[in-house]
Amino acid sequence: MSERDAQKRAAAERAVEYVRSGMRLGLGTGSTAAHVVDIVGGRLRDGSLRDIVAVPTSRATEEQAR
Known part of the structure; x- marks a missing residue:
């Protein structure tokens, strides 16, 4: 995982808190x-x-969430 991707993952983890x-x-x-x-x-x-209850903003996100 690149440093940039690790930072994005960390931001996502923080948001999910x-x-x-x-x-x-x-x-x-x-x-x-x-x-x-x-x-x-x-x-x-x-x-x-x-x-x-999740509302996706795209079909790609909808597919991933399934």
Whole structure:
């Protein structure tokens, strides 16, 4: 992972700290947003987040979130 990608991943991790179960979450488009989708998806799978309603801004983000 490049330094730039590591910084984007760190920014995504920080942003996801504000996400709580039951929230409606806008999912953006781009490389940093892709990290957010990965992190939120992992937390939904492990049960640390529940009942998230996500609204993607692109078909690519929608596909990734599935």
